[in-house]
Amino acid sequence: MRVLVGMSGGIDSTFTALHLKEMGYSVVGVYMKLHESSEYHRENFERVKRVSRYLGIESKFLDLSRKFRDEVYNYFVESYKMGITPNPCVKCNRIIKFGEMVDFADSLEIEKVATGHYLRCDGNFFYKAKDESKDQSYFVAQVKRDVLPRLIFPLGEWIKSDLKSYIGKIGGLEQFATQKESSEICFVEDSYVDILREHMDVDIGGETVNSRGEVVGSHRGYMHYTIGKRRGFEVRGATTPHYVLSIDAERNRIVVGGRGELGVDSFKIAGINMFENLEKFDANVKIRYRTRDVSCSVTLDGDVGYVKLRDSVFGVAKGQVAVFYIGDRVIGSGIIV
Numbered sequence: 182m183r184v185l186v187g188m189s190g191g192i193d194s195t196f197t198a199l200h201l202k203e204m205g206y207s208v209v210g211v212y213m214k215l216h217e218s219s220e221y222h223r224e225n226f227e228r229v230k231r232v233s234r235y236l237g238i239e240s241k242f243l244d245l246s247r248k249f250r251d252e253v254y255n256y257f258v259e260s261y262k263m264g265i266t267p268n269p270c271v272k273c274n275r276i277i278k279f280g281e282m283v284d285f286a287d288s289l290e291i292e293k294v295a296t297g298h299y300l301r302c303d304g305n306f307f308y309k310a311k312d313e314s315k316d317q318s319y320f321v322a323q324v325k326r327d328v329l330p331r332l333i334f335p336l337g338e339w340i341k342s343d344l345k346s347y348i349g350k351i352g353g354l355e356q357f358a359t360q361k362e363s364s365e366i367c368f369v370e371d372s373y374v375d376i377l378r379e380h381m382d383v384d385i386g387g388e389t390v391n392s393r394g395e396v397v398g399s400h401r402g403y404m405h406y407t408i409g410k411r412r413g414f415e416v417r418g419a420t421t422p423h424y425v426l427s428i429d430a431e432r433n434r435i436v437v438g439g440r441g442e443l444g445v446d447s448f449k450i451a452g453i454n455m456f457e458n459l460e461k462f463d464a465n466v467k468i469r470y471r472t473r474d475v476s477c478s479v480t481l482d483g484d485v486g487y488v489k490l491r492d493s494v495f496g497v498a499k500g501q502v503a504v505f506y507i508g509d510r511v512i513g514s515g516i517i518v
Contacts, residue, residue, distance in 0.1 A: 183207045184293040184333060185286040187278060188240065190228030192357040193297030193336060196348050200335045201295060202236055209291060210240040213282065215249040215273070216368040235353045245281050252276045254368065258380050261373070264430030265500035266407050268320075269366055275323045275454075283328050294331050301337030304330040306456050307511040312340045319470045322504040322514035323454045377404050387433035389414050392426060392442055403428050406435050409443060409496035424495075444493035450486040450503050450515030457512045464505040464512060466490070468497055474506055486515050 184201055188194040188210040202208045212229045214222050226242060233240035253273045260267035278296060286294050299310035300318040306329070310316040315336075336344065348354050369376055377383050383405065389398035398415030400406065405413060410425045416437060423437040460481050465474035466488060476491035488503060497517060504514045 182293060183209065183289075183291045184295050185282070185289065185291045186210050187282055187294075187296040188212055188229045188232065189297070190225035190232075191297070192345065192348060193299075195228075195232050195297075195354065195357050196339075196344050197295055197297045197335050198232065198236060198238065199348070199351075199354070201333070202238065204335075206293070208236070208238045209289065210238055211243050211282065211285065212240065213277070214242065214244045214246050215277065216254065217246060217250075218368070232354070243282075243285055245277055248281060249273070249277055257373075258377060260500050261377055261404050262381065262430065264403060264428035266498040267500050268502050270320045271323050271502050274321050275325065279321070279324045279328050279332065283331065286331075292331065293333055294328075295333040295335065297336055298334050299336045299339075299341075300334050301509075302329055302332050302334055304332075308337070309506070309509040309511075310337045315341050318506075318511050319467055319502070319504050322502060322511050323452070326454070326456055329456070374405060385433060387435070389416060390434055390436055392436060392438045397437070400435050403430055403433050403435055408498035440495070443495045445495070445497040446490045446493045448488050448497050448503070449518050450488060451484060451518045452516040453481060453484055453486055453513065454515070455481075455513035459512065462505075462507075462512070464507050467504045467506065468494060468517065469501055472496070477505075479505060485518075488515075 184206045186194065186198045186201060186208055188198060198208050198210055210229060210233050212226045229240055253269050256272055257267050257269045283294055298317045298321065299312055299315040300321060301308040301310060307318050307321050309318050348357055374383055384402045386399055386401050387403060388396050389400050391397050398417050400414040406425045406428060408425055411422050414435060414437065416423045421439060424440060424443045425435050426438045426442055427436040429436065463478050466477045467474050475494055478489045480487045499517055501517050502514050503517055505512050
């Protein structure tokens with residue numbers, strides 16, 4: 182059976198192609214150009230070609246930079262402009278890696294699609310990876326349900342340290358075992374503010390207000406802040422730490438308060454994407470990638486949903502993705518609004 186493997190030139194996708202070939206698949210690699218950085222892509226595609234020659238597989242170059250700019254990059258910039266915290270990797274996985282890449286597989290008459298993500302999939306649901314420290318199931322929770330039967334994730338059953346040890350013993354590929362990890366957001370090298378600065382003035386100072394709307398200080402520009410941030414703004418006379426509670430982009434204000442005010446025990450979601458037909462259910466929810474799951478009850482009503490948490494959590498931000506789990510199984514997700 183033929184499988185199209187998304188290859189980045191890194192250890193995870195290299196091992197994915199190697200492992201699938203060892204399993205008997207007929208592997209075709211594809212490098213996807215997503216953003217405009219010619220040297221970055223030249224170096225990565227050269228690595229992909231070297232791996233492909235070593236494995237004896239065909240490798241292709243797919244330029245998706247325009248689609249990526251329109252659907253992911255612009256969404257990233259506009260979200261921050263509106264005072265919303267985006268998740269570009271979730272958007273990219275839905276539209277690019279498991280959208281455009283699947284369409285490309287169709288054009289080549291290839292049935293299966295694989296990537297180097299750490300998660301598992303049985304064709305109906307996504308599941309957390311065996312290596313929970315590397316688990317990426319959060320980032321695929323908005324992928325369209327109908328493509329799941331075509332997806333393969335070999336790394337879901339591997340521990341990263343074991344993978345590095347395995348590939349480090351293979352002559353010709355051992356350099357990948359010590360290769361530096363790639364950044365979480367591929368087009369952000371240092372700070373997201375550096376990206377925004379290319380498109381707008383992010384340093385227009387504004388007012389810091391408390392939850393009653395009273396002006397208590399100043400800040401250096403609302404785009405520098407996300408929900409939960411506790412530094413970089415002025416609160417006159419404060420004797421205890423203050424945190425960003427919300428962002429008023431229209432008036433260039435940030436609302437701040439004590440830690441107790443940051444806690445949230447319910448929120449609303451839109452952009453519902455479910456892998457099981459449920460309207461009311463109990464589950465665990467993850468509100469950001471690097472947070473623990475918390476118990477909740479969910480009521481869905483069309484394309485909106487209402488999430489009630491068993492315990493308050495901090496850092497709930499509009500634009501982030503709420504991903505629902507029952508055990509290790511992803512049952513769906515929604516965008517926090």
